[in-house]
Amino acid sequence: KAGVTQTPRYLIKTRGQQVTLSCSPISGHRSVSWYQQTPGQGLQFLFEYFSETQRNKGNFPGRFSGRQFSNSRSEMNVSTLELGDSALYLCASSLGTGFRNQPQHFGDGTRLSIL
């Protein structure tokens, strides 16, 4: 069974641009969560989608948005990029609605660098 796939693996952007990151969950998994990982703040929850609906959202500005498609694939968008958005963005999938009490399966992330 293929794991969680995130594309692209690396991305370089400049301030003010926007970016879209993609995540394909494990086949059969319907919940997709996104996390931002930085050396200073560690791992922080961005949002979670289940059946194309955003169910939970972390404390991030509205520049961070996401969506989920009918095949459970998810995309995350960041607009008006800032230097502080440089981070490893991780996607995780799990089977059902109770994503917080189930093991999360993570992809290897997208390393976003803002110049």
Add this chain to the structure above:
Amino acid sequence: SQQGEEDPQALSIQEGENATMNCSYKTSINNLQWYRQNSGRGLVHLILIRSNEREKHSGRLRVTLDTSKKSSSLLITASRAADTASYFCATDARGGADGLTFGKGTHLIIQP
């Protein structure tokens, strides 16, 4: 703020020794999970322990949970070089709408 805080921040031991990492958290939880992250990779789930459980084993891993002290420990026995990684605890705050809340991790180095 971080819900979970791991201790120590870094740990270096010899291969074959046991490694113990601790995690403290602030609010009541439904469950606590431990994850491993190798450099430049995603997180790998190790163990999930529910709030009504006190101890759980998986291979060379042993996790304990003390809800009265709001703390958990991860013990890796007979460590191997391949265990070198960062280890994170993650909590699911009871009644919380947020996702999993991670600590900043313990960086474990196994010296061959």
